[in-house]
Amino acid sequence: MATIAPGVKTGPYHAVLDHIHPEPTSFIRKYIFSIDHKVIGIQYMITGGLFFLIAGMLAEVIRYTLLQPQGQMGISAATYNGVYSMHGSAMVWLVIIPLVTGAFGNFVMPLQIGARDVAFPWLNLLAFWMFPVAGVILFSSFLIGAPDAGWTEYPPISVQGPPGTTLWCIAIFLIGVSSTLTGINFIVTIYKMRAPGMTLTRMPLFVWAQFATAGLSFIATTALAAALLALFCERVFNVPFYDPSRGGSPVLWQHMFWFYSHPAVYIMILPAFGIVSEVLPTFSRKPIFGYKMIAFSTVAIALLGFSVWAHHMFTSGMVPWLQLPFMIITMLIAIPTGVKIFSWVATLWGGSIRWTTPMLFATGFLITFTLGGLTGFFLAAVPADYHEHGTYFVVAHFHYVLYGGSVMGLFAGFYYWWPKMTGRMYNEAMGQWHFWITFVAFNCTFMPMHWLGLMGMPRRVPIYDPAAWYVFWNQFASISSFVLAASMLLFAYNFWSSFRSGKIAGPNPWGARTLEWMISSPAPYYNFKKIPAVLATPYDFGNPLPYLGLEAAEGATEATPTHSSHPVPTY
Amino acid sequence: MSVSIAKQGYQLGHGHDDHDHEQVIYQETRDMRLLGFVLFLCSDVVLFSSFIFAYIYLRTTVAPIWPPMIDGHQLPRLDTAFAAVNSVVLFGSGVTMHYALENWKHGTRAMYNLFMGLTILLGAMFLGGQAYEYAHAQIGGWSGNTFGASFFTLTGMHGFHVFVGVVFLAVLWWQSSRGVYDHERYFGLTAGTLYWHFVDVIWVALFFLFYLW
Amino acid sequence: MEGLAGVEKIIALIGAIVVFIFALIGLRGEWKKTGLDDQVTKLLLGLMAFGCVLVVLAAFGVLPRGGGA
Ligand code: HEM
Ligand SMILES: [Cu+2]
Numbered sequence: 001m002a003t004i005a006p007g008v009k010t011g012p013y014h015a016v017l018d019h020i021h022p023e024p025t026s027f028i029r030k031y032i033f034s035i036d037h038k039v040i041g042i043q044y045m046i047t048g049g050l051f052f053l054i055a056g057m058l059a060e061v062i063r064y065t066l067l068q069p070q071g072q073m074g075i076s077a078a079t080y081n082g083v084y085s086m087h088g089s090a091m092v093w094l095v096i097i098p099l100v101t102g103a104f105g106n107f108v109m110p111l112q113i114g115a116r117d118v119a120f121p122w123l124n125l126l127a128f129w130m131f132p133v134a135g136v137i138l139f140s141s142f143l144i145g146a147p148d149a150g151w152t153e154y155p156p157i158s159v160q161g162p163p164g165t166t167l168w169c170i171a172i173f174l175i176g177v178s179s180t181l182t183g184i185n186f187i188v189t190i191y192k193m194r195a196p197g198m199t200l201t202r203m204p205l206f207v208w209a210q211f212a213t214a215g216l217s218f219i220a221t222t223a224l225a226a227a228l229l230a231l232f233c234e235r236v237f238n239v240p241f242y243d244p245s246r247g248g249s250p251v252l253w254q255h256m257f258w259f260y261s262h263p264a265v266y267i268m269i270l271p272a273f274g275i276v277s278e279v280l281p282t283f284s285r286k287p288i289f290g291y292k293m294i295a296f297s298t299v300a301i302a303l304l305g306f307s308v309w310a311h312h313m314f315t316s317g318m319v320p321w322l323q324l325p326f327m328i329i330t331m332l333i334a335i336p337t338g339v340k341i342f343s344w345v346a347t348l349w350g351g352s353i354r355w356t357t358p359m360l361f362a363t364g365f366l367i368t369f370t371l372g373g374l375t376g377f378f379l380a381a382v383p384a385d386y387h388e389h390g391t392y393f394v395v396a397h398f399h400y401v402l403y404g405g406s407v408m409g410l411f412a413g414f415y416y417w418w419p420k421m422t423g424r425m426y427n428e429a430m431g432q433w434h435f436w437i438t439f440v441a442f443n444c445t446f447m448p449m450h451w452l453g454l455m456g457m458p459r460r461v462p463i464y465d466p467a468a469w470y471v472f473w474n475q476f477a478s479i480s481s482f483v484l485a486a487s488m489l490l491f492a493y494n495f496w497s498s499f500r501s502g503k504i505a506g507p508n509p510w511g512a513r514t515l516e517w518m519i520s521s522p523a524p525y526y527n528f529k530k531i532p533a534v535l536a537t538p539y540d541f542g543n544p545l546p547y548l549g550l551e552a553a554e555g556a557t558e559a560t561p562t563h564s565s566h567p568v569p570t571y
Numbered sequence: 572m573s574v575s576i577a578k579q580g581y582q583l584g585h586g587h588d589d590h591d592h593e594q595v596i597y598q599e600t601r602d603m604r605l606l607g608f609v610l611f612l613c614s615d616v617v618l619f620s621s622f623i624f625a626y627i628y629l630r631t632t633v634a635p636i637w638p639p640m641i642d643g644h645q646l647p648r649l650d651t652a653f654a655a656v657n658s659v660v661l662f663g664s665g666v667t668m669h670y671a672l673e674n675w676k677h678g679t680r681a682m683y684n685l686f687m688g689l690t691i692l693l694g695a696m697f698l699g700g701q702a703y704e705y706a707h708a709q710i711g712g713w714s715g716n717t718f719g720a721s722f723f724t725l726t727g728m729h730g731f732h733v734f735v736g737v738v739f740l741a742v743l744w745w746q747s748s749r750g751v752y753d754h755e756r757y758f759g760l761t762a763g764t765l766y767w768h769f770v771d772v773i774w775v776a777l778f779f780l781f782y783l784w
Numbered sequence: 785m786e787g788l789a790g791v792e793k794i795i796a797l798i799g800a801i802v803v804f805i806f807a808l809i810g811l812r813g814e815w816k817k818t819g820l821d822d823q824v825t826k827l828l829l830g831l832m833a834f835g836c837v838l839v840v841l842a843a844f845g846v847l848p849r850g851g852g853a
Binding site for chain 2: 119120123180183184185187188191192193218219220221222223225226227229230233237238239240241246247248249252255256259
């Protein structure tokens with residue numbers, strides 16, 4: 001189509017962009033079965049937050065059990081198995097994945113690309129509602145005997161496991177379908193619905209991250225669906241896939257599971273990378289360093305992420321000659337990851353840094369995530385992994401990348417976009433306290449697990465060597481984890497009080513430059529009164545804002561859109 | 572860059588008359604749905620691929636011989652000749668579907684109806700053939716051994732897709748007779764055709780893997 | 785049983801050739817189009833034609849290699 005200004009091509013999809021659904025008026029259509037991406041995003045946040053609470057309490061049960069080397073009265077080995085299995089499953093599938101994609105992807109991404117909604121709002125609604133249903137099914141497995149083979153549910157234990165394992169299959173399958181649908185929805189949205197002038201290399205980095213993540217979810221998740229379907233059939237109809245006594249193979253499950261679950265760790269971390277890439281330049285008031293390198297390394301990580309799954313299986317008896325390529329490719333991923341880390345650090349360099357809460361969390365992320373990446377490197381080395389596999393060293397590794405990475409990134413995102421969601425500011429001092437307590441307690445909880453693991457303490461066992469050294473570090477970790485949990489109270493209280501009586505935030509409290517900050521807070525129903533045109537990347541602090549057509553939108557809360565279009569034909 | 576020049580040229584969603592505007596919206600909506608649908612098919616490919624991987628894995632790295640031994644005697648192979656005929660039936664339906672869509676685009680309604688009817692008929696015939704095959708396969712049933720497990724799971728999933736496809740096409744046929752589509756706007760038919768081709772192509776893989784390997 | 789299989793193979797062979805030819809004609813009609821649906825159709829029709837080749841090989845007993853039922 002026509003060029004509308006030097007450097008601005010009208011996107012081919014602007015007519016659909018301009019389409020506005022009439023705003024619903026009933027409570028149910030507005031808040032329960034809404035098709036507005038912002039409402040759905042917040043619904044994901046609330047639901048995911050509730051599941052975080054439950055899964056967090058399960059974590060504290062684990063740490064409580066480990067206060068003593070012989071375990072605790074009332075927590076049998078079987079209960080313990082159920083508790084850590086459900087903790088892991090819920091954290092991965094009911095908390096982190098829905099929060100990084102469903103919640104932040106939904107709330108932020110369409111705003112950042114200058115769209116009025118996602119490509120398929122009804123599909124979005126459907127995908128959201130599968131999520132709480134899956135959660136209820138998963139947790140109800142406690143009633144009939146929770147799954148007991150860990151979040152990875154390796155056969156043959158999972159084939160023989162308690163009845164709840166079948167519910168586990170159903171719940172994870174459902175959440176998988178939901179995340180596949182969301183992935184498809186986001187790809188189409190990002191590919192087709194960007195505002196005119198927003199070329200791929202002008203997209204905010206958070207959008208790049210969502211794009212790569214969506215690609216991972218819609219390809220990898222169906223592999224998990226297949227593995228689950230087979231496990232379901234084996235448990236319910238006795239169909240032999242995994243049972244070695246009947247010609248099946250437990251290692252088959254490991255291949256199918258990790259073909260999904262390694263990409264899934266990138267599903268969990270890439271959006272956090274995206275959040276950090278927004279927060280750091282905003283609070284350094286400096287263009288992000290290496291925009292293109294960050295964007296391309298995101299895609300490189302996503303692609304390479306499909307070819308490293310067997311690094312989880314070095315001790316499984318897989319063919320030895322395959323171990324070397326898997327080890328090398330795993331280590332190769334450290335290159336794009338390192339590119340990102342260095343680009344973020346370089347963004348800070350010489351900036352005028354404001355230590356707000358989101359900035360603290362983003363910087364904390366840099367430190368803890370890097371530590372987690374380093375231990376990942378140790379684990380990728382086959383000979384070292386023979387020693388470390390199945391020990392607390394692995395637990396330390398993935399909590400550094402998942403809590404220190406994804407969850408810290410999520411906290412940064414919460415504080416950063418809270419004013420956009422509610423129109424109010426949170427209490428900054430309380431936020432900073434939350435950060436410092438989290439950061440210290442997190443490291444105290446998980447750091448000792450490195451040496452506990454290296455000394456050979458196995459994961460997933462409720463008792464351990466009663467030598468004083470083990471007892472000390474376990475108690476140290478447990479008590480720190482109680483502090484970590486308590487710091488969540490600050491977080492919850494902060495948002496509760498802000499929601500009720502926080503200072504009015506205004507459209508752009510941070511002086512940020514991406515599109516979501518160009519409209520009023522909270523964002524109006526139709527997002528943009530007029531779809532803006534985009535002239536450059538958003539990060540060039542010091543230049544004028546690279547948008548055209550936004551003036552009309554200032555203080556647009558009450559205004560009606562200039563162009564309300566025809567209903568879209570339904571065929 | 573001069574912002575004022577840019578502003579003069581910057582108009583969005585204006586300057587179309589109503590009909591044009593509606594046409595643009597249709598086109599854009601259709602393109603988005605098409606992309607979404609193709610992505611859905613891609614993720615479905617992964618579902619089948621994963622089970623195919625499982626089959627290959629169980630057959631080549633776990634089973635000492637194939638077809639496996641059960642109670643001291645080896646299971647028979649599947650009936651290739653019958654499956655070949657059934658495959659031709661399904662591939663044939665793919666071709667008739669293609670011509671049904673072409674005729675719809677050209678507005679030749681009678682031919683469209685002929686090809687569409689043929690497609691649905693052949694699809695149903697394939698399902699009948701599957702049922703016959705299931706009744707006669709001597710490989711120990713779904714839960715007897717890994718051969719039966721992979722064969723019945725994969726072909727069952729495929730058969731389910733064919734069944735959904737037959738229903739899908741029947742609905743499309745009914746819709747097109749009711750004037751839901753015209754000769755310029757027929758996204759439903761496009762999606763149905765792609766889905767049907769996809770189901771056929773999955774069968775190419777399954778036919779090879781179970782009958783010819 | 786042998787005789788029946790022979791009839792089946794002849795039906796499969798003739799059918800596969802007919803379907804193959806019509807698939808190629810369809811493919812030629814699509815060839816110059818460039819929409820996403822056209823590209824996917826090309827790929828899928830091509831693979832379907834390949835399926836017909838497989839059927840022909842089966843009818844001549846080239847595949848499966850041990851000779852099937
Ligand atoms: C430099 C990047 C990374 C490398 C080289 C790496 C390597 C590894 C290796 C080799 C293992 C297997 C350890 C074993 O079981 O013996 C592992 C486990 C794990 N990694 Fe990473 N990793 C990296 C980054 C990440 C990230 C970013 C995440 C998630 C956000 C992650 C999440 C996990 C999880 C959850 C496990 C444990 C799975 C389990 O057995 O329960 N890793 N990692
Ligand atoms: Cu991994």
